[in-house]
Amino acid sequence: MPRKTAKRARRSPPERDARISSGVSSTSSPGQVKVTRVDALKSRQATRAGTPQSLLNMPLDIVLEILTYLGPRELLQLARTNKAFRAMLMSRTSQSVWKASRRNASVPERPARLSEPAFAHLLYSNYCHICLTLRSVQPMWEYGVRYCGDCKKARFPCMESTIHEEFDGKAFSFFNFLTVRRGPRKHRVYYYHIPEMEYFRSAWHMLGGDKDLRRKFIQENTQLREKKIQFGRFCKLWVGDQAVARAEELDRIREKRLNAIVEKLRAMGYKEEIEWIARDDYAPLSEHRLVRKAEPLTARAWKGMKEEIIDLMDEVRDEWLDRRSPGIEESRIKTRRG
Structure with missing residues (x-):
């Protein structure tokens, strides 16, 4: 059987090679210059003046002043555009920018337990904080999270009787239980938030058997629980106001x-x-x-x-x-x- 021979690559004519290297198209008429990839890239970069990327070439104090005119949603989106903006807006030096943005948007007061970016994330991100789905996501303002149905079920197990005993019978004083009425008689069923339980359990055991410290712990977290509930009410009112404003717009x-x-x-x-x-x-x-x-x-x-x-x-x-x-x-x- 005759052996197959490899086909020789056809050599380009010298004039064609010269046109390609100089940027002139072999199919174009004389005097017509082909736009190379480098030229096209430079052209696109030149037209990007005024985009968020161009802000990085400005002095930092001017950039921060410009950002104070944005709302928390816009700052959050800007922080997700590239690493430079993320590093800038996630640093503590940008707290004044976030505070100004909250005033622009008339959002509820930020709770101390949430950072500025985390608060904006809670208000404006529509996806589940665990699995990132967009389906059936519900904001749970008192807990500072957004969960889909499956993640909510996984993160809120039913309360056991041993939990109440574990905290000297005071769990209902400072735990922010999720209460659901079930059954024909609508009896109450209590669910606890796993991250909250993990924090309370760790802090409680670190107190040892000191009754004074435990009493102070219960008192402080009872007050914090009331603040969380009040924050949830404010957020629900704010969402309602936003819906009305959007409908009017x-x-x-x-x-x-x-x-x-x-x-x-x-x-x-x-x-x-x-x-x-x-x-x-x-x-x-x-x-x-x-x-x-x-x-x-x-x-x-x-x-x-x-x-x-x-x-x-x-x-x-x-x-x-x-x-x-x-x-x-x-x-x-x-x-x-x-």
């Missing part, structure tokens, strides 16, 4: 979009029809799915919805003419679609 965006569409329809010759439906908050126009979108009206968006909105307004015109002159045949001229 979306309503303003929808109203602005509706007004922009109304003005366009007026200019197209639907002035009388617009005046007629204005008595009923512009229904059915204001109830149309494309009109109710909480998005600014762009030229592209209007182009995509224009025909459908005109069809709707033609129906409005027909109804308006019927009610204006019942029983009388009128000529109905459709608005020219241009």
Whole structure:
């Protein structure tokens, strides 16, 4: 059987090699320069002025001053962009920046047990603090965590009777138990947070049998428990206020979009029809799915919805003419679609 011979690699013509090395495309016409990867990279880097990366080239005091105008959510996102910003914002020297950001966002007062970044993480991160899932995540403000259903079940076991005895019968005084009512009689079932239990158990045993120290420990942690419960209430109120503010913002965006569409329809010759439906908050126009979108009206968006909105307004015109002159045949001229 004849032995196969390896194919020789075709040598590039000298003029082609010269074009490639000099950045000139072999397929381009004379005088047309090919943009190399290095040139493209430099071009992209040049257009990044004003991005977060460009802040790192500024003096530190100026950078910190700029960051004080951001909210905790933006600072948290910025800290996750690269190592330099993370090192800056996670250091103690940036505490004044975080405090200013909390004032900007009107968030609840930060509990002493949480650092500034940890507090922002609790308020604005939507994923489970254990498994990082985004499904069915519930904030548990009193405990300073967010858990999904599975992790919550794993981290909150049911309380055993021995726990109450272990802490001299005072566990209910300072433990922040999660209380659930179960059964037909709705009797209370208590669940404890494992990290909290581990801390209390370690601190309690370090006190030994000193009754005075144990009494002081119970008193301090009873006060801390009340602060945690109060913090949870404040956070729930804050979440409610945020939801209301967000709903109002979306309503303003929808109203602005509706007004922009109304003005366009007026200019197209639907002035009388617009005046007629204005008595009923512009229904059915204001109830149309494309009109109710909480998005600014762009030229592209209007182009995509224009025909459908005109069809709707033609129906409005027909109804308006019927009610204006019942029983009388009128000529109905459709608005020219241009």
